[in-house]
Amino acid sequence: AQSVTQPDIHITVSEGASLELRCNYSYGATPYLFWYVQSPGQGLQLLLKYFSGDTLVQGIKGFEAEFKRSQSSFNLRKPSVHWSDAAEYFCAVGAPGSARQLTFGSGTQLTVLP
């Protein structure tokens, strides 16, 4: 069974600083990988996804993530954080060919200081 770990429960950065959110997964082969963002009181919005190919993927709102097979990681990055990026971020893994589900990490809450 697949699993996802987001080691950081809460991260605080200053506006304009760079950001990296960590995600580690456990899966027997190459999974499908996703990052979602959830603003307070809202549903989840897809930031980016990885299925295959180029291991550096670009998403919306200036985010990118890099798939590293050797480290079983899919970390999310942004070079310069904006106050509007304050939200909760979820990493998720899916098994190719399976309609069952995505497995979500427990989330990382991002606070942005002015």
Added chain:
Amino acid sequence: NAGVTQTPKFQVLKTGQSMTLQCAQDMNHNSMYWYRQDPGMGLRLIYYSASEGTTDKGEVPNGYNVSRLNKREFSLRLESAAPSQTSVYFCASNPGTAREQYFGPGTRLTVT
């Protein structure tokens, strides 16, 4: 194109009451899902429907039932609500196999 819609947005129930959460999608997606979100636990799958006419249990199905009414609609029923079912419930859909899921806005349920 509304995407995934959920009703109601908020609900307060007393222990033992029943209710149905409604979900509909207009993207012609095959698969639909119900999750619950609790603080510090991410999203946990309750039930899913891989295609019209099929439903399967997820990680936390106890106390819930589902109906895939047609391709568009997937409802979640609580027969006898318990305080442990206080949570935010999300419906999601996707076109098929383990691709990205599209989420509704959620239903915040409180059981007293």
